[in-house]
Amino acid sequence: MAESRNIAVTVNGKRHEQRVEVRLTLADFLRQQLGLTGTHLGCEHGVCGACTVLLDGQSARSCLMLAVQANEHEIATVEGLAPSPDTLHPLQEAFRDNHGLQCGFCTPGILMTLVEFLRDHPDPTEDEVRVAISGNLCRCTGYQGIVAAALDAAKRMRKGG
């Protein structure tokens, strides 16, 4: 019988108490056990960045963590970004307006990466944005739209949304 443990994790402000197999990754826990499929899995070995979530406010690859390690920690995923079902986060608005996505597979990871980055750097240069998203692969956009969206979002967020 595979080893399992009880964990308590706060995801997007909601506390979940669950039993998990100890070898379950945080990404698979979010997707399969909590049904939060907004967190995407591309490479599953820490290269593509699609599974990026915030762990206690800091971006991390959820494929490179075990769910048991998230016990008593706070996770934020893309599902928690929008303030309400019919309102987008300013970062999401900026992505829509600047063609920051095409197929959308990489987008959740990039959004979570940028949420942390723009919180710490509210007025970034284009170069800083490019370094910030260097750990996220996108095969559709050529990144131009993503960089434009990040800079636009920074402007919107400085104005208060």
Place this chain on the structure above:
Amino acid sequence: MKPPRFHYHDPETVPEVVGLLKTLPNARMLAGGQSLMPMLNMRLVLPDHLIDLNRVEGLSYIRERDGVLEVGAMARQREIEFAASVRERCPLMHEAILQVGHRQTRNRGTLGGSLCQLDPSAELVSVAAALDATVAVAGPKGTREIPFSEFPKTYMTPAIAADELVTGVRFPLWGKPHGWAFVEFARRHGDFAIVSAAALLEEDGAGKIKRASVTLGGVGPAPVRVKELEKALIGETVSEKRLRDACEVCRKIEAMQDVHAPSSYRQHLATVLSRRALEKAHARIGGGRG
């Protein structure tokens, strides 16, 4: 389910970890997980026991004491990046850490994890070699210190026993003012470097080099201190031509080859990057932040 089955342990003290290591067969320690987790996901490692170090107390310090930077094994790369003491007193490490992976991996990755993974092109491994660091290790018989020059046993294998763990690292700091530079060539920012070069320089009052450290990563199975080059620089007045000539010794270093690059290309990079690192380090002597 990607990782193989294992038993999970999350001890809270170093003695507990040592106790587990001593009794559990085929155990692996999990630090930041940025190397071990991919290997588990791909089932390249099959441990029976996983000992998670993330709840162990007292291994996350970063402090300066008597001219030595002391960093705990579980200090995150992100914490090292933002530590004022590292930025001010150990700028080589600061410059190197900005080239370690990405923000998301530095948020989790640790100093001890990098050193024990011992990838030949890992930046922190080269920094430890460049600064003549000392690695503190705890085991059943207590603690011991290993000079970094003796820490790599062979390719990606540290000289620690199966029942020992790295608890911290001491980096002797260079006096001020000194020059420093960490440069590398990677296909993309954040990728593992094909070759990296770390340089440290100190001059005497007459503008002659009195102390030099040159380290190449990604060339041999462990970082290579280019002693011949270091010696050749002592007593010299630096000029572009002098550095260009001196760095030619790097072309003769026995370099590894793999799918990324043949050894001749690594030798070429070693020669060019050691010169660039020395030029940059030299320009920074005297406090310039370059």
